[in-house]
Amino acid sequence: MLKRVFVAPDPGRMRLRFAVRGVLGIGLAVVVCGLAGHSLVGAVTGGLAALLALFTVTDATVRGQAVTTALLPLVGLPVLAAAAELHDVPVARDLTFLAVVGAGVYARRWGPRGHSLGVFAFMTFFVAQFLQATPGRLPELYAAMLLSLLVAAAVRFGLWCYERRLPPALVPAPPGGRGLARVTTRQAIQATAGAGFALVVGQLVSGERWYWAVGATWWIFVNTTSRGETLVRGFRRVLGTVIGIGLGLLVAVPLHGATVPTAALLTLCVFGTFYTAAVSYTWMMLCVTVLAELLYGLLGVLDPGLLALRLAETGVGAVGAFLAVLFVLPVTTHTVTDAWIQRALRRVHAATAEAAARLAGDEGADPASRVAELEQLLGRVRLSVAPLVHPLNPMRGRKRRARRVLALLDDCAREIRGLVAVAADPEASHDARLAAACWRVEAAVEALTGGADVTLHTTQPPVVEQPALAHLHGLERALAELAKPLRTPPGSPLVGA
Incomplete structure (x- = not known):
């Protein structure tokens, strides 16, 4: 797991840039909040708002990112007001929280912007519970949130807008449909049901920290689509939390909230959260868990009993998510991955x-x-297939087939990259055989996506051939070989769960 995080490819140092910019933006937001005279609670609110603005906004273009960032306070401020005003009205507060959960997940139907706004709304309500926000604190919390969002936007779009130098890429949206056939609709119902279970049981475990259970359920649903994805993500969340609590006992508790070392470790945790998010959810959760422990240390309430309670509430939230995806309008891995x-x-x-x-x-x-x-879509395929290639999956046949599909899709991507590199050469010339090879690729794709048989009709290529043609022949072979694993009978599906 350690090797996967620190040896994983980082083309263009994108993950490193993302992490360093996150640290810079959040650090500046906290400093500006301090200079503006905000209390520790205000600074924490501002730092978390900046973190969400820099972490969750993923529109494909810089302009889209700017629009989404500008919309964040339009969602966050009303939710913050509702959470504070309902602080002493438990029933109304709980029902409102569940409504925010459902609306936040349903908003994913509008793509990355809906996802970002949904996450920001949920986390705003969550942070209000974390900080025990009351109506009297609202002016300071409003100011801290707005100020931090401005600072985060200045860093992202002014000081360090590295996206301007990158080609825009497609950010895949969830599969569509109508009514209950739409994945986001089913997930919104699942998440609300799971969060309801977590809320009730979480309050039985602790009347003060119950929201941890709801938060665990919510984050298990984020960036997942199918039943299998959610189960794997829940396992990884619990694992990351357990390891993070162990580190907290060794590092965070002994600090007793000492300002300088806590600030240094918070910086490291923020960097780790951003840097590991794309490659390991377990490591990201480890960093988030230690970050939360350090914040509780600053607030003066951290002790081993609190860490044990966090583990228990995380377990409750995971159980809520598992029950919801298994029994409430389940979305199979086969349907989504296909x-x-x-x-x-x-x-x-x-x-x-x-x-x-x-x-x-x-x-x-x-x-x-x-x-x-x-590349974006292949990343989404890997996420969907993850439940089948997970080490704990006992179905070896399906695991082998899933790995075969991933390997062949990677072969396709490699041949495409080689073909594009040849096409970028201004001296490359068009070969008449390319048209025929491209036609065969088109026919193979149509057959794979339309359900027809795929047959490779090519002669053995010569030992030395034109580079573009060599890549097309390799692509043809990979597509032809994909037919067998993708046509596995429904009784033992390649990507079924």
Whole structure:
């Protein structure tokens, strides 16, 4: 697991940039809140608002990111007011919290912007419980949130906007549908049911820290679509929390909230949260758990009993999520993964067509952007298949088939990248055989996505062939080999759960 985090590829140092900018933006937000005279509670509110603005806003373009960031306070301020005003009205507070959970998950149907606004709304309500916010604190909390969002926006869009130098990439949205066939609708109902269980049982465990259980349920649902994904994510959340609590006992508790070392460790945890998010949910949760422990240390309430309570509430939240995805409108891994694979295959064809057009002399063709979109979709396929390739999955046959599909899709991506690299060479010329090979790729994709049989009709390529043609032949072979694992009978599906 350690190797996966620190040896994982980081093209363009994107994860490193993301993490350093997160530390910079959150650190500046906290400093500005302090200079503005806000209390520790205000500074914590501001820091968390900046973290969410820098972490959760993932629109495909810089302009889209700016619009979403500007919308955050329109969602956060009313939710913060509701949480504070209902602080002493438990029934209304709980029902409102569940409504925020359901609306936040349902908002994912509008893509990255809906997802960001939903997360911000939920976390605003959660933070109000964390800080025991009351109506009297609202002016300070409003000011801290707005000030920190401004600072985060200044860092993201002014001081360090590295996205301007990157080609825009597709951010995949969840599979569509209508009514209860829409994944986001089913997930909103699941999340609300799971959060309801976590809220009730969490309050039986602790009348003061019950919201931890609701938070655990919520975050298990974030960035998941199917039943299998949610179960794996829940396991990883619990594992990360357990390890984080162990570190907290060794590091956070002995500090007793000492300002300088706590601030240094908070900085390290923020960096770790941003840096590991894309490669290991377990490591991210470890960092988040230690971060929360350090914040409780600053607030003067951290002790071993509190850490044990956090573990118990996390377990309650995980159970709530598991019960919801298993018994409330379940979304199977097979259904979701098949949709992502279909989209990835269509992107393979689109990238091939763009590269062929570029080789034919079309200067307007942009195969590089298609490759970026394909990489995004393949990342989503890997996430969907994760339950089947997980070490704890006992179904070895399905595990082998799932790994075969991932390997062949990676082969497709590698051949596409090679083809695009050749197409980018201004001296590369169009070979008449490319048109025929591209047609065969198109036919193979149509067969795989339409349900027809895929048969490879190519002669053995010569030992030495034109580079673009070599990549197309490799792509043809990978697509032909995909037919067998993707056509596994429904009784023993390759990507079923």
